[in-house]
Amino acid sequence: MKRFLTALTLSAAVLAAAPAVMAETAAPPSGPAQAEASSTLTTATAMINYGRSKQDALAIIAGVQMMVSVAEGTTIESGGQALDLNAVLDEAATIGKDDPLVMAKVEELRDAAETKTRGACYWEYWCDWYGYCEYWYVCY
Numbered sequence: 001m002k003r004f005l006t007a008l009t010l011s012a013a014v015l016a017a018a019p020a021v022m023a024e025t026a027a028p029p030s031g032p033a034q035a036e037a038s039s040t041l042t043t044a045t046a047m048i049n050y051g052r053s054k055q056d057a058l059a060i061i062a063g064v065q066m067m068v069s070v071a072e073g074t075t076i077e078s079g080g081q082a083l084d085l086n087a088v089l090d091e092a093a094t095i096g097k098d099d100p101l102v103m104a105k106v107e108e109l110r111d112a113a114e115t116k117t118r119g120a121c122y123w124e125y126w127c128d129w130y131g132y133c134e135y136w137y138v139c140y
Contacts, residue, residue, distance in 0.1 A: 040070045057096030068112045085113035
């Protein structure tokens with residue numbers, strides 16, 4: 001009986017501490033890396049806005065490239081909506097349509113910008129009615 005009460009007390013203590021431990025791990029990371037990423041995104045947004053106002057395709061491209069480097073496969077949001085980096089690259093292509101180097105850089109960034117716009121990508125194992133199964137790469 002003494003062992004049972006000891007086990008019950010220990011399990012109650014562990015379960016009571018579990019939400020506090022989960023809360024610590026669920027908190028967003030903070031520190032120098034987070035500050036650098038935030039600063040880079042702010043600078044990239046400013047460069048894109050500058051490029052739009054001055055009709056400078058290279059500034060827009062540099063801003064998109066900065067966002068792609070910081071995002072690391074996640075969605076970049078602006079005002080609660082996912083920012084479509086391909087639409088921003090379309091603006092740069094429209095502004096710099098006469099310059100072949102600008103167009104080459106826009107096309108180079110298209111794949112990277114597309115993966116940064118998607119919310120989540122994963123491999124899904126799917127089977128049809130006939131028992132044929134395969135992996136599909138799905139992005140939402």
